[in-house]
Amino acid sequence: MSHKIAVQVDDLTVAYNYKPVLWDIDLEIPEGVLMAIVGPNGAGKSTLIKSILGILKPIAGSVSIYGKSYEKQRSLVAYVPQKGSVDWDFPTTALDVVLMGTYGSLGWIKRPKQKQKKAALEALEKVGMLPFKNRQISQLSGGQQQRIFLARALVQDASIYFMDEPFQGVDATTEIAIINILKELRKAGKTVIVVHHDLQTVPEYFDWVTFLNVKKIATGPVKDIFNDDNLTKTYGINYKVSIQE
Amino acid sequence: MNSAQLEIQLIASLVAVACAIPGTFLVLRKMAMISDAISHSILPGIVVGFFITQDLNSPLLIVLAALTGVITVVLVEYIQKTGLVKEDTAIGLVFPVLFSIGVLMIAKRANDIHLDIDAVLVGELALAPFDRLIISGVDVGPKSLWIIGSILIITIILLIAFFKELKLSTFDKGLAASLGFSPVIIHYGLMTVSSVTTVGAFDAVGAILVVALMIAPSATAYLLTTDLKKMLLLSIIFGVFSAISGYWFAHWLDASIAGSITTMLGFLFLMVYLFAPSKGVIAVLYREKQQRTEVSLLTFLLHLKNHDEVQERHVNHLNEHINWQKVRSKTVLDLALKNNMIIIDNHIVSLTSKGDEFTTQAIDYIITNEDAQIEDMKDDFFLFRG
Numbered sequence: 001m002s003h004k005i006a007v008q009v010d011d012l013t014v015a016y017n018y019k020p021v022l023w024d025i026d027l028e029i030p031e032g033v034l035m036a037i038v039g040p041n042g043a044g045k046s047t048l049i050k051s052i053l054g055i056l057k058p059i060a061g062s063v064s065i066y067g068k069s070y071e072k073q074r075s076l077v078a079y080v081p082q083k084g085s086v087d088w089d090f091p092t093t094a095l096d097v098v099l100m101g102t103y104g105s106l107g108w109i110k111r112p113k114q115k116q117k118k119a120a121l122e123a124l125e126k127v128g129m130l131p132f133k134n135r136q137i138s139q140l141s142g143g144q145q146q147r148i149f150l151a152r153a154l155v156q157d158a159s160i161y162f163m164d165e166p167f168q169g170v171d172a173t174t175e176i177a178i179i180n181i182l183k184e185l186r187k188a189g190k191t192v193i194v195v196h197h198d199l200q201t202v203p204e205y206f207d208w209v210t211f212l213n214v215k216k217i218a219t220g221p222v223k224d225i226f227n228d229d230n231l232t233k234t235y236g237i238n239y240k241v242s243i244q245e
Numbered sequence: 246m247n248s249a250q251l252e253i254q255l256i257a258s259l260v261a262v263a264c265a266i267p268g269t270f271l272v273l274r275k276m277a278m279i280s281d282a283i284s285h286s287i288l289p290g291i292v293v294g295f296f297i298t299q300d301l302n303s304p305l306l307i308v309l310a311a312l313t314g315v316i317t318v319v320l321v322e323y324i325q326k327t328g329l330v331k332e333d334t335a336i337g338l339v340f341p342v343l344f345s346i347g348v349l350m351i352a353k354r355a356n357d358i359h360l361d362i363d364a365v366l367v368g369e370l371a372l373a374p375f376d377r378l379i380i381s382g383v384d385v386g387p388k389s390l391w392i393i394g395s396i397l398i399i400t401i402i403l404l405i406a407f408f409k410e411l412k413l414s415t416f417d418k419g420l421a422a423s424l425g426f427s428p429v430i431i432h433y434g435l436m437t438v439s440s441v442t443t444v445g446a447f448d449a450v451g452a453i454l455v456v457a458l459m460i461a462p463s464a465t466a467y468l469l470t471t472d473l474k475k476m477l478l479l480s481i482i483f484g485v486f487s488a489i490s491g492y493w494f495a496h497w498l499d500a501s502i503a504g505s506i507t508t509m510l511g512f513l514f515l516m517v518y519l520f521a522p523s524k525g526v527i528a529v530l531y532r533e534k535q536q537r538t539e540v541s542l543l544t545f546l547l548h549l550k551n552h553d554e555v556q557e558r559h560v561n562h563l564n565e566h567i568n569w570q571k572v573r574s575k576t577v578l579d580l581a582l583k584n585n586m587i588i589i590d591n592h593i594v595s596l597t598s599k600g601d602e603f604t605t606q607a608i609d610y611i612i613t614n615e616d617a618q619i620e621d622m623k624d625d626f627f628l629f630r631g
Contacts (some may be wrong), residue, residue: 050419053423055419055423071425077421079420081417081419081420085417085418086416087273090273090415090473091471091472091473092471092473103426104424104425108408109407109409110409112409127583182530
């Protein structure tokens with residue numbers, strides 16, 4: 001693994017109404033890892049991602065993507081928000097949602113053309129959703145909606161992918177399909193950062209992990225730091241999981 | 246039809262189009278009530294502008310009123326952000342205060358001149374043709390027509406230029422922000438356009454009815470389409486239709502034009518709400534009935550498949566056994582017979598090979614619940630539908 005740092009977070013503090021939800025976070029994410037961010041509800045996992053992506057303004061600290069500010073490196077980053085963050089009754093089709101992934105490279109005013117449409121169709125193909133391209137998005141199952149979101153991130157052709165709970169409310173088949181695509185991305189040298197809930201699957205899916213609960217508890221390779229000690233520190237109770245090697 | 250009538254219909258139609266465009270996005274952003282707030286709270290802006298210029302059609306009025314509209318949105322969001330009250334409460338707090346300041350100013354300073362409370366509430370579309378725009382001695386038409394026309398042209402240019410950005414930030418604010426399309430800028434852009442349009446429409450239809458023109462056509466269109474561009478187009482068509490038919494309705498009743506237009510909008514919504522092909526009440530009820538029958542049929546076929554014993558398959562026994570009323574049993578039996586799923590021989594029901602295959606497939610569909618298979622099955626499984 002290369003030692004290049006893809007994402008660097010320094011002294012990041014984020015507050016909602018003066019109540020800190022993230023406190024003095026220092027984090028270095030090396031290039032090419034498939035990393036899970038785990039922690040209890042309200043630990044600030046989504047907040048951390050949103051702050052890195054400039055969606056939320058931190059009250060202190062800084063973030064850099066390959067050594068530069070996020071604003072300068074937007075094109076290197078793709079983002080999959082929580083499925084529940086959008087209104088799926090919005091009048092649009094699966095293909096159109098995936099096309100939205102190309103808007104960033106287009107910039108203001110310019111419209112997607114044939115080239116962008118082709119890329120969107122390829123991304124739909126990759127997530128097995130091509131037959132649904134003209135389907136209205138409310139007519140898709142939860143798993144299909146998540147695949148559409150993933151396709152939208154793939155079409156951005158980024159170096160770093162941030163995903164907020166991509167496995168929430170999807171069936172087992174979709175979960176496997178998604179994790180296989182994430183593993184492929186890592187194989188292609190991309191960095192993938194996933195907010196994750198299911199502790200049992202961490203060793204199987206990920207090679208890097210960050211424990212978060214308002215403060216950063218630990219970050220590093222799953223095989224070194226995914227242990228009862230860190231889980232207990234993060235979740236506050238005596239947490240035991242059996243870790244399959 | 247004389248030229249004044251034509252001008253009134255033209256103004257009403259342009260107002261309807263200018264309202265339908267921002268209205269569509271307000272409906273999709275679940276901000277319908279904000280348009281109500283804006284339409285009321287721009288009043289002090291209009292009054293102050295009128296005091297300064299003594300002209301109801303001065304561009305300064307539009308600028309000041311639009312500014313008040315945006316201030317309304319800022320105030321609502323500020324109150325909401327304190328976390329002390331919810332958004333609807335914040336809206337309910339802000340606009341009556343601003344509106345009543347406007348009402349007091351009119352009562353105190355402008356009561357005996359052109360601006361009066363009635364006109365503020367429901368507009369004076371019938372009087373619009375009397376206020377002409379004269380350029381170097383030539384009459385070029387009613388002033389309201391020029392005002393709303395200019396606003397409409399700007400709105401259309403902005404819509405075409407920023408359609409992609411509007412769509413993205415309306416659907417997914419988070420992605421818009423991460424891609425560098427500031428949702429805040431787009432939000433306030435939309436609010437400014439909504440405010441300006443409201444001012445332009447204010448003169449014609451007043452503070453209360455402008456809300457109807459913004460919200461009703463889009464809400465109606467939303468029931469009919471799953472495509473944003475079509476939704477915009479349908480809202481425009483519904484708006485214009487209501488404007489023109491409302492005018493003639495008022496003509497026939499000898500009543501308020503704005504009131505008639507709004508009544509038409511309400512009527513149109515009711516019709517679509519009842520009769521829309523997929524989301525309409527009647528279509529939904531029909532579909533539910535169909536689905537009940539389909540499930541009953543499948544239950545019945547499964548029962549047949551699971552029981553080889555002759556006594557379990559006797560027609561009368563089925564009535565008692567599945568515990569259905571006679572009518573429902575008959576419907577299901579008839580349906581199965583009609584589709585060659587079963588044969589009845591001497592009161593004993595048996596699955597045909599077609600019925601057997603269908604049942605197996607349907608069970609597969611229910612158990613595996615695989616996306617791809619559902620696609621293949623859908624046509625077969627819902628073969629009784631439509």
